[in-house]
Amino acid sequence: METATEAAGSAAAASATTPARVALVGVHGFGTHHLRNLQRLQAAGSVSLVAVADPQPPAPGALPPSAAIYQGLEELLTATRDLDLVIVATPIQTHAPLALAALATDAELYLEKPPVASLADFNRLCTAAARSGHGVQIGFQSLGSHALGAIEELLAAGTIGTLEGISATGRWVRDRAYYTRSRWAGKRSINGVDVVDGVATNPLAHAVATALRIAGARTTADLASVETELYRANDIESDDTSVIRIRTASGLPITCALTICAAESVEPYVTLQGSAGTAVFHYTEDRLTVETAAGRTEETFGRDDLAENLLAHRGHGVPLTSSLADSGAFMLVLEAIRTAPPPAPIDPACVRWEGEGDAAHAVVVGIEEALERAGRQHATFSEIGLPWAVAAPVAFDIPAS
Incomplete structure (x- = not known):
C-alpha cells in the first residue's frame, strides 16, 4: 500500500x-x-x-x-x-x-x-x-511540520507523563506602519463586513492553530468552552494583547497568551505541560525541546509544503494536512473573539513607546512575564492581577453541533 x-x-x-x-x-x-x-x-x-x-x-x-x-x-x-x-x-x-x-x-x-x-x-x-x-x-x-508526528509519538509513549495542559506563547513587535499598511489592518469590521484582524486571528493565529492540533482539537465538536480576554495598547479596533482560554471536549486546558506589543520579537512556542516533564515546540523553526528527569533533548524537523500536499490530494487522494473541516475548532476561537466586547484599552501609563514615527511600536510593560504566568497558570491577565487588566474573561456560547 x-x-x-x-x-x-x-x-x-x-x-x-x-x-x-x-x-x-x-x-x-x-x-x-x-x-x-x-x-x-x-x-x-x-x-x-x-x-x-x-x-x-x-x-x-x-x-x-x-x-x-x-x-x-x-x-x-x-x-x-x-x-x-x-x-x-x-x-x-x-x-x-x-x-x-x-x-x-x-x-x-x-x-x-x-x-x-x-x-x-x-x-x-x-x-x-x-x-x-x-x-x-x-x-x-506550521501544521505541515514533522515535529507534530514526533509529539504524537512522545505523548503515546508517556515520555512527559500525562498531558495536563497546553499553552501557546507569542510575543512579537508590530509598529505603527503595520496598522497603516492597509485599510483593514487592526479592524474588527469595515462598513459592516467582518474583518477580525486581531493578534490571535491573524499575526499569531498559527500559535492557536498549532496548540489546537496538538490537543487533537480539529472540528467544532472538539471544544467544550472558549473564553476571551482582549486588550489593545495601539489605537486600533482589534486586540493586540490577549488571552484565549480553551477547554477541549476531553477536558484538556489550552491557554494562548499573545501580544504584538513586546519589547522584542521572539519565536512563538507551544508548551506541553506533562506530569513528568515538558515539551516546547517552536513552530516557526520546527524545533522541539523535551525536558524530563532523564535530561533535555532538542531536535529540528522538516516540513511538508501545503501546496504540494494539496496537489497530492488531488492526484492521489492523500489526506490534507490542514483541511477546511479541521479548522473548525480554530473558527470557534475566531467567532468567540469576533463576538466578544471590543478590546479594553491598556492604561497608557503601562505602555511605553520605542522608536520614532511609523517605526514606533508600543511595549506593554512587563508583558513577557505576564504571558509566561498566564500560560503556566492557565489564567487570564485580570486573574493574575495585572494593574492594566480591567476586563474580565468572557465566555463564548458554543453553538450546538
Whole structure:
C-alpha cells in the first residue's frame, strides 16, 4: 500500500510531465510567499502559474511569462479554463466570496488563514466545499511540520507523563506602519463586513492553530468552552494583547497568551505541560525541546509544503494536512473573539513607546512575564492581577453541533 509520502512523490513525478495549472489571487503581502513557492514548484516542473489576480499590478519580473494578469478573480475565471489549483492570499474579509467563487470551478482551493471572518461564513464554505467535492487546504503552514508526528509519538509513549495542559506563547513587535499598511489592518469590521484582524486571528493565529492540533482539537465538536480576554495598547479596533482560554471536549486546558506589543520579537512556542516533564515546540523553526528527569533533548524537523500536499490530494487522494473541516475548532476561537466586547484599552501609563514615527511600536510593560504566568497558570491577565487588566474573561456560547 502506498504511503502518504510515496503518494506525494508519485504526484510530483506525474506532474513533472503534466504540470498543474495554478492561479494565484493576491500577489502582494503574503502572496509574495506563494509566488516564491510557485517559482520553486514551476522550476521543478510540478506546476505552471497560468494567471494571477490583484487590483495592484505585480512588481516587474515577479511573474513567469506564462502568467496572465487580471484585476479580479471573476475576470480571471472567465478567461482561464482547466485550472487545477486556485490559491487565495487576500485580505481576510475577501476570503469568503473568493473561496466560494473558486469552489464553483473544477479546481482545488488553497485558502490563506484565517479561513473566513465568521462562523456563519465558515459553515457556508463547508457546505460549498462538500457540494463541490474539491479539497480545501487552509494556510496554517506550521501544521505541515514533522515535529507534530514526533509529539504524537512522545505523548503515546508517556515520555512527559500525562498531558495536563497546553499553552501557546507569542510575543512579537508590530509598529505603527503595520496598522497603516492597509485599510483593514487592526479592524474588527469595515462598513459592516467582518474583518477580525486581531493578534490571535491573524499575526499569531498559527500559535492557536498549532496548540489546537496538538490537543487533537480539529472540528467544532472538539471544544467544550472558549473564553476571551482582549486588550489593545495601539489605537486600533482589534486586540493586540490577549488571552484565549480553551477547554477541549476531553477536558484538556489550552491557554494562548499573545501580544504584538513586546519589547522584542521572539519565536512563538507551544508548551506541553506533562506530569513528568515538558515539551516546547517552536513552530516557526520546527524545533522541539523535551525536558524530563532523564535530561533535555532538542531536535529540528522538516516540513511538508501545503501546496504540494494539496496537489497530492488531488492526484492521489492523500489526506490534507490542514483541511477546511479541521479548522473548525480554530473558527470557534475566531467567532468567540469576533463576538466578544471590543478590546479594553491598556492604561497608557503601562505602555511605553520605542522608536520614532511609523517605526514606533508600543511595549506593554512587563508583558513577557505576564504571558509566561498566564500560560503556566492557565489564567487570564485580570486573574493574575495585572494593574492594566480591567476586563474580565468572557465566555463564548458554543453553538450546538
